[in-house]
Amino acid sequence: MVAAMVTTGTRERLVTTAQRLFASQGVGPTSPRQVLEASGVGQGSLYHHFPTKHDLAVAAVGATVEQALTAARRDLEGDGSGDPGGGVEALDRVVAYVTRPREALAGCKVGRLTSDQAVMDDDGLRDVVTAYFVRLLAAVTATLREAGLPADAARDRAHAAVAVVQGGYVLARATGDEDAMRAAVRGFVALLAPEARR
């Protein structure tokens, strides 16, 4: 029992360390040895849990994706009170998703992976990134359907909403000004929901 708990803790420490290093320096340049040293676990534990860098990367990118989806669903599905929409109008929940404060200058932990050649060249890793955006777009589309939009318009507008967030990160990083992301989001929200409470 104690042994199992220690094992779980070690695996988690390796995953969170890999997540942190991937976010700061990219997947390609991050070696399993760096993760090993930064996490402080024993070498045997690393190879026990993750025989290859691919295995470690899939686990770490997968964890980053799950955390990002959980945050998005919290915005898009309301307060989880059991009351559908949690008392907040569907369109306002999409506004809550796009306007959520983000570390604009750091870039999106998932979106940036699409420019990481080490990720895009690895089918398993790329699939994890693809699944994130497919599921995120489905969640935004569903909320816009709830708001009364026809299927095609909901799908297109969901793509625009997610693109504005991703492009907002690009603009903030490119200009070194996090207000660039806020301006993009404001411009989009003024068009999407001119009457949104915010």
Added chain:
Amino acid sequence: MVAAMVTTGTRERLVTTAQRLFASQGVGPTSPRQVLEASGVGQGSLYHHFPTKHDLAVAAVGATVEQALTAARRDLEGDGSGDPGGGVEALDRVVAYVTRPREALAGCKVGRLTSDQAVMDDDGLRDVVTAYFVRLLAAVTATLREAGLPADAARDRAHAAVAVVQGGYVLARATGDEDAMRAAVRGFVALLAPEARR
């Protein structure tokens, strides 16, 4: 005279080769030696024109930026007939900019540089990327002002327009589906200019 022309041709060949390699594999992993070999020019010419990789990168990224700005201005400033707007309404010119067909799966040649650590860590290179987005945003803002928007709204909406294009590239690359970019652009245009001729 002939010598000068040959020199110009050699410099251009180095720059276009570097542009191509940067676009396909990133700035960081591209060595001057690769550019030298792929361009077929003599080693002396490379070091004559570009003593360091930084010099070559600034020239190549600068050329990519100029080409991208020229394309954007062609959309945003109309047909160049001397008639302001070239007979096309200002809002329709912004629509022309965002809907222009793009190689979505290849990613934006400039936008992707914001995820290239070798670029972002080099002040001179980063400045070239920053200047691109500052000038592009100014051009879109000016066209939206022409369309009658107040300054703040024009600025925000210009950020949203450029972000949708940049985010559209991210979505297309992430999902491996170039229609993801088209959907984002359609969703945005339906909000920006519901009556746009297109």
